[in-house]
Amino acid sequence: DTGVSQDPRHKITKRGQNVTFRCDPISEHNRLYWYRQTLGQGPEFLTYFQNEAQLEKSRLLSDRFSAERPKGSFSTLEIQRTEQGDSAMYLCASSKYRDIVDTEAFFGQGTRLTVV
């Protein structure tokens, strides 16, 4: 399977704990995105990387959230001191940017986070 891969698929954590999610994009894709989706809503943008550079962050991304993409390959999203409001599906997507044209973004299956 050469699609976007996310790990873990499900995570249950206690309030106040730190969690880290991983995303492996499609290999030739240089853009990587993180989105958050709550029940009944469309995904909301969190942050975006082009290669290893984090170029855009949403106001939704508080200082408890940090994302990295070392060497422009896989990416991690860490949430520190989790709160119940962080419970959501965290989606990763990747796309290829060439000649000022963006190709479509392909999404992974998501990581479902439940904070208890």
Next chain:
Amino acid sequence: EDQVTQSPEALRLQEGESSSLNCSYTVSGLRGLFWYRQDPGKGPEFLFTLYSAGEEKEKERLKATLTKKESFLHITAPKPEDSATYLCAVHIQGAQKLVFGQGTRLTINP
């Protein structure tokens, strides 16, 4: 403020009953409009990209169209396996994010 609104929120059809889903958008500049399908507990699955008014794309029983203010996803003679949430998203000029609508939950009864 850039905004994407989908209607209806939910739609129930009988198998074979054709209909359309609407996505209206108010954005500062449109680079592209995307349709995705999402099954429960899974990530969105890419369906179509539309770039300019008048453009149409087709795939099996689905056809997407685009005007300057809205997009329609037409579903012809749907089957139960077409049941899913259909998401519309716009790619705005000057930004590298997709702005999604809230989705239309489509149920096709056999």
